[in-house]
Amino acid sequence: MGNFLLVQTLNGLSFAALLFLLSSGLSLIYGVMKIVNIAHGSFFMVGAYVALTVILKTNNFFLGALVGGVAVGVLGFIIERGFLRRFPLQALPQMMITLGFALLIRDLSLLIWGGDPYILPCPDYLKGSVRIFDVVFPLYRIFIFCVATVVAIALWLFNEKTLVGAKLRAAVDDHEMAGGVGLNVPLISGCMFGLGAFLAGFGGVMGGPIFGVYPGLDFELLSLGFVVVIVGGRGSLLGSAVGSILVGLVDNFGKALIPELSYFTLFAPMALVVALKPTGLFGKE
Amino acid sequence: MKRLFNSPTKIIGLILAVSVLLVMPPFYSSYWVTLLTQMLIFAILAMSLDILLGYSGLSSFGHAGFFGVAGYVVAILSTRYKMGFLFCFISGISLSVLISLIFGFLVAHAAGVYFLIITLALGMVLWGLAFRWVSMTGGDNGISGIIRPDIGLPIALKDPLTFYYTILVFFLIALVLMAILIHSPFGHSLKGIRESESRMRVLGYHSWLHKYLAYVVSAAFAGFAGVFWAYFNGFISPFDMDLNASIEIVLMVILGGPGTLIGPALGAGIIVFLKNFISAYTQRWLLIVGAIYILTILYAPQGLINLLKDWIRARQSKACGKAFSDEEAQT
Numbered sequence: 001m002g003n004f005l006l007v008q009t010l011n012g013l014s015f016a017a018l019l020f021l022l023s024s025g026l027s028l029i030y031g032v033m034k035i036v037n038i039a040h041g042s043f044f045m046v047g048a049y050v051a052l053t054v055i056l057k058t059n060n061f062f063l064g065a066l067v068g069g070v071a072v073g074v075l076g077f078i079i080e081r082g083f084l085r086r087f088p089l090q091a092l093p094q095m096m097i098t099l100g101f102a103l104l105i106r107d108l109s110l111l112i113w114g115g116d117p118y119i120l121p122c123p124d125y126l127k128g129s130v131r132i133f134d135v136v137f138p139l140y141r142i143f144i145f146c147v148a149t150v151v152a153i154a155l156w157l158f159n160e161k162t163l164v165g166a167k168l169r170a171a172v173d174d175h176e177m178a179g180g181v182g183l184n185v186p187l188i189s190g191c192m193f194g195l196g197a198f199l200a201g202f203g204g205v206m207g208g209p210i211f212g213v214y215p216g217l218d219f220e221l222l223s224l225g226f227v228v229v230i231v232g233g234r235g236s237l238l239g240s241a242v243g244s245i246l247v248g249l250v251d252n253f254g255k256a257l258i259p260e261l262s263y264f265t266l267f268a269p270m271a272l273v274v275a276l277k278p279t280g281l282f283g284k285e
Numbered sequence: 286m287k288r289l290f291n292s293p294t295k296i297i298g299l300i301l302a303v304s305v306l307l308v309m310p311p312f313y314s315s316y317w318v319t320l321l322t323q324m325l326i327f328a329i330l331a332m333s334l335d336i337l338l339g340y341s342g343l344s345s346f347g348h349a350g351f352f353g354v355a356g357y358v359v360a361i362l363s364t365r366y367k368m369g370f371l372f373c374f375i376s377g378i379s380l381s382v383l384i385s386l387i388f389g390f391l392v393a394h395a396a397g398v399y400f401l402i403i404t405l406a407l408g409m410v411l412w413g414l415a416f417r418w419v420s421m422t423g424g425d426n427g428i429s430g431i432i433r434p435d436i437g438l439p440i441a442l443k444d445p446l447t448f449y450y451t452i453l454v455f456f457l458i459a460l461v462l463m464a465i466l467i468h469s470p471f472g473h474s475l476k477g478i479r480e481s482e483s484r485m486r487v488l489g490y491h492s493w494l495h496k497y498l499a500y501v502v503s504a505a506f507a508g509f510a511g512v513f514w515a516y517f518n519g520f521i522s523p524f525d526m527d528l529n530a531s532i533e534i535v536l537m538v539i540l541g542g543p544g545t546l547i548g549p550a551l552g553a554g555i556i557v558f559l560k561n562f563i564s565a566y567t568q569r570w571l572l573i574v575g576a577i578y579i580l581t582i583l584y585a586p587q588g589l590i591n592l593l594k595d596w597i598r599a600r601q602s603k604a605c606g607k608a609f610s611d612e613e614a615q616t
Contacts, residue, residue: 036398038532083579091398092344093582096539099532100578107571219528223409226402234399260420263413270406274391 014141016248017148021203023228024240025196031235039098041222042105047072047201048213061123069202076197120208233283318445324554325456331537331549333506339543342479347408351381351504353526355511360428370434381508393497415523427522542590
């Protein structure tokens, strides 16, 4: 029983790490620009696909992760600059545009990479496993948890300690006032969208060796990402982190204990949070 | 009724609709009759979403969930327990309503984009149940073998044409019920909430209750459509209620024109037609539909029906050489 708890907790935490990479961007994009980015799950998927191609060519996992993340980041920046910018703060048109891109990306990926599921090759030195008490646990899962922690700390430092971060927080707090005091809010938004896309794509690559990449991954992850945003609160990094851990654990234990109702187990924490604190655990009004 | 006949365009539209839907079907090939049946079912679904999206300004992204729930109820009751039409019909809609009564507590306080996110997540919960609750729903394989019902009439519904006319009757019932709803004081206060919730609240309207009821009514009609979809298709699977399906309904409404009942019905017709038509020639349906989304938002953000209205209005004002009438301006 103790072993079961430990294994499932570790599994849940490694899944939470991926959810954090996905949802931090989703939450910040929503917080700054009020854009519900339906293409966010697609960014996650495309990142993994691009990395797959790069890794198969160069056999270098980290180059793949970098290229996958950057390619998706650029894609996000182009979508924001080229299309979303035409509808500033109009929620529904923006959302529909991202939706259109989500479908385009889904079909193009199917065209390019086919319908077969792939597992990304994991670098050799991360293939082993470690013993924690008397449980053998794959090293890679611990690795992605560490990566997500580093990203979280980096994001926090960026957000709290740098000038750009301060501008970003200003834009989250009050869009109009930030523009009024001379901040270039459109540029901040564009970069924010690109950064969020980069994180999603990077997350996709990190998840690749465990969950693989397949058609349909996009919307599956998107829904989970939204649950994290609902639970954690919009526009809050801390919220994303706590939300990811909660959702990761609940999802994992749900799948292990009552597999038939596994998605339904997410309903409980979500309903509880929405009923008790509609803005999410760490969200602002 | 007066409003229905007050402009030549509307009369032409009505004549066209009557001839295409009522008079002509016996002369269509069975492929077209089947396609038309499918269009009508999705038209009901799109109109039901429009109560939320168009009239209340609440964009639900989990609407296919209610559609699917009712479909699954019909599938399970009719294949496993051999239940008759009336029982399946009532249970299907009841379960949709019951779920919406529960979900309503979570979504009714929300507005705008937040409403969208919560409904999306709740829709996913329903989809997840259909997908994973294998012993009940058959999981990925869905449930097949739903036979056309015996609704107590002397005619057999196996024939596509009789089934089509039956669906047409139910479509008209749904259309009239929804039209009554949106022209009622309740419907008008929904529009008020869409325009300005805070103002309506100050005026003493219970905006939460209005949104809650709109959500439930909309789910009821989605269930209504779902019941007939299960009977029509003979098969139901998680794909009928996934995010893709929910999104397609939103596209139907936005393409057709939110805030009218006919617009979404038209949008449903166009999407169902394109989906069938294009699928016959190419596998790249999603690519095309994605492009349609982006083009719709860029060039017809108010929907086709309003584009048409603008066009007619521009022509009229050109012809008369004066500003268009107040009546037209209001619609």
